[in-house]
Amino acid sequence: MKNNTLHSYHLLSDALIESCNNNQISFKSNIDKELSIPDYFKMVRFEKKFDEGCRVIGDGFQMLCQTTGSINKSEPVGRCPDNNESYRIYGKEDNQRYYNYLVIEENDGYTLFGFTSCRRFAGFFEFSDGQVTAILDGENITLEPGENMLESVAVFEGETLAEVHEQFAAAIAINHPPRAHVSDAAPIGWCSWYAYYASVSADDISTNLDQMTSDLKDIEWVLLDDGYQAFMGDWLTPSERFTGGVKAVIEGIKARGKRPAIWMAPFIAEPGSALFREHPEWFVRSETGETLKAEDITYGGWRCLPWLMLDTSQKAVCDYLTQTVKTMRDEWGVELFKLDANYWGALKGKRANPQVTGVEAYRLGMEAIAKGAGDAWLLGCNAPMWPSLGMVDAMRVSDDVERVPHRFSQIARESFFRSWQHQRLWHIDPDCVTLTDIPGQETDDAAYRYHRDAVAAVGGLLLSGDPLAELDSFARASFTRLIQRSQLTSLPVQFTDLSLNYGKLVLESGDTLHAVITYLKESWEPVSVTLQSDIAADWFDYWSGEKLNLEPQNFWVINLSSENRSQLVISK
Template sequence: MPHFSPVGSVLVDPRTARVHEEGWQSWSPSGAYALGTAPYRPADDNWATVCYRPGRTVPAGTFQGEGLLALDPGDGSPVRLWAAADPIHEVPSVRLTVRDGNIAEIGADGPVKEWSGPDLQSALAHWADALGLPAPRRAPTVWCSWYEYFTAVTEDDIHENLRAMDTLDLPIDVVQIDDGYQRALGDWLALSGRFRSRGGIADAIRARGRRAGIWTAPFLVDPRSETAAEHPDWLVRDTDGAPLHAGRNWGHDLYALDTTHPGAAAYLTEVYATLRAEGYDYFKTDFLYAGALDGVRHTATDALTAYRAGVALIREAIGADAYLLGCGAPILPSIGLFDAMRVSPDTAPHRRPEADDHSQPGQDPAEFTGTARQWQHGRLWVNDPDCLMARPTVETRERWAAHVEATGGLMASSDRLLSLDQWGVDTTRRLLTGAAR
């Protein structure tokens, strides 16, 4: 169990004090809580692995930030923030408990530095500004297949929406094919039966004056994939020598790719170099948490170093000019690696998440965490609030569109464009046009 050392003690007004917890990765709930409220926690063990920081169970009555925790004492005094001293290489957990009703005790299980500011968002922004990162590149506007077609997307669906973009005069720079084109997680260059030619569809997109984008989950491997069957030595292992369990999704267990293995590293390079050669220059990399899981790797290195090295392999293969979006990624260890970053859990056509777990898809959790991470936008990367959905069947579509617009971040439409009514077309065009300016 981690040992937490005291790093601060602050008098607070228990009626008005607020605590900001920074979650581990894109989908981990992040936001500000009143002292008397219970922060969002995983509803089951699988989600604890896939959407939170594995192995960091938080005791009841305790607030915990992963590398960042901020406290507004509520009495007019400055906000206090405790942040990782070296956020790229070591991300301590920072805890806050309340003693005697009005004394906040802060502890950390690794080195932290203290910062201050007039309010929570300003204190967090001040910390980010001090990193001295260059301003991120402007994001292109995007159409993404996911929230209409999910894993059932076909090549014909892409062609239909390509034509509709022209008919509806939508300013879409990138047409991004999401999950479903590949045969299996890990077999990225083998097509599912619903696609005829990955290079051919990229050519068709580019022929219409748009850029081709594609989704991958580079550090996940399906146990049923050819990659897992033919190269079991490419998998991260647990301490017993078995493939490390990286959670469960799509109805099956998941393994993690060991990018410190020379064969796995060469394969990863081949995948992304091939996709780039086929004409793709926008890459959505998803479920990146798997690359940062603790486990036994071919090369003895810590998980965060292995994670950053794996992302660096991808960047080298796609080139500096390609646009790289991270998702499901450990937040602080990703600093300096991506052009844009998903800063919330998935949205959904519905508002409430399953089991009220705010790491799960839903408009409520996406708004909660996306708003709380607005301080990252333009400082660490371009924030991705997740896709606009404007079709009539989407719950509270007006409210969701207003949230996406207010972030000023990456703007991506994810509807079957011919299913949009007039409000949907007008809203989609207006938000894309605003983002393109």
């Protein structure tokens, strides 16, 4: 059994002093003069050397990035690493970075290195000769004389993934208490984006509301996504497809007994927006003093380009965010805000207050939004992960869903790696469930069966992304069953190792949900897994209820292949 003790370490800067408490190292400045913190500030190196073949998982600064593989051969989980040609958060030739936390899998258990706070600076880990170093991106900020607190680092060990994740989450909660809705039941709803994308209209919302009866009556939330606004940045001004106003659509949702939610990208605007035309001084600037375009330093965005970023180091900007969200909450009746493109609120650039970092500016903006939102839910999307701690009730943890097998596989893996965060840091949002074709996005039945298995295994928020009137019998029955699963519990299965092939969840009834999953790389790799039960049990297919065994037994063997890519089983 591994001991839960802090690893031996070396402090790497004489400008710091540290203190240790409950596996956590806290840092503050050690001098009586100004301290400049560069964007690559090594704080501490841990003595233990890990075998370079150990499997790992580490987070990314932004939502779309996670890194797995081994110490000596890392691999991105998704399609948008922090150091790719689009995001450019650090150089492609630099050492591999693991932001926020790093989990290392050994034969006898797991070691987790993690930043337990993110108030002003982003932190990351790197390997050198099998040793771990904790590094801070100080954004070249100068600290004033006196004792200034920096971000804290912790180390946890355990025999299981669940142990180290539980310890880590508890430590984070001390620095960043979760928001109130984190303890509430996870939302069950419908989202307009993957049915209509930016072409959504008021009539589309009404059409889908008509479908929320009978077996779909338990869809509680209706999320109006991107497309309702005239311009990126002008969130209170409707597009030509909402001539009656967005407020009337929200009122129509409530009149049907549903809870209204709305999308916005609070930290960006396009040049044609009234917001930019009237307040060009509110935006982040480049070193030459011009308005900074996102594309000049990172991924430029997905439509209505170029994106310009609000400078939330300015009080007037924060007041504007508060008032905009307050109008939607108090006058329109919005009860959940999907806050997208949040990453762009944390970008580095020239702000009115040069002592405010990108991380700090983002958190100031989120505080302003929360002030306007009151008791409404806040859902983060395309967000900087750790800067969002304590700022959102729910968080997207995967890339966008797309009706193709490789994307279903990708977002399943992304969601499973972050599933430990559910109702500890925030509700996880594995993105919408899409179980039927739309023009331009068609796939086969095997892909949809895999997708519903992954959604049922991961739990979290449950939002349909299909045009509800076009659901076939398979899609309708599957989503109805997913609703029942979410009403029972939104907790995820817990995986036994970083392969993410086998996870299980003990239900309140005493039954156990077992999930066996494989992932598409160059092909669907075959997997054989033996499911375990503490008692001789009966085994049932999750979806059909068909009994699989003749006599009670303590195990059941699942063989996956390119035709049978996943399977859910109940033991009772």
